[in-house]
Ligand SMILES: [Fe+2]
């Protein structure tokens with residue numbers, strides 16, 4: 001099994017994903033389900049290829065799968081999801097065979113993926129943040145007017 005599928009199969013990941021689906025069942029704004037994580041992964045990989053960034057596919061998919069897993073802690077304990085997610089990701093990545101350099105790279109991308117957080121200063125962080133934003137169809141969202149994203153961040157039309 002490749003490493004990003006071991007993340008998907010990881011017991012803690014499965015538990016958090018399932019709790020997240022329940023916590024967001026009535027959410028009218030963008031949800032953070034597997035489809036979102038895979039949308040982000042695929043957009044990241046397209047940009048990676050288009051711009052010759054040479055970031056490996058399993059690092060990209062792993063970062064995308066884990067980037068919003070801290071949402072449970074945000075809803076339940078009020079901890080910002082990027083901070084909670086980076087700590088959870090480090091533990092899961094360790095179990096799935098990622099070395100310290102890889103874990104630091106993925107966890108720092110998760111830590112600064114929020115659009116309102118400090119500037120993303122490395123390739124994976126910038127890529128994750130860009131793809132996360134591009135993945136959202138704001139132009140087709142009935143809750144767009146109430147969304148906390150500012151108008152300069154929302155996608156006004158289909159992005160390609
Ligand atoms: Fe996020």
Ligand SMILES: [Fe+2]
Nearest residue numbers: 036067068132
């Ligand atoms: Fe996201």
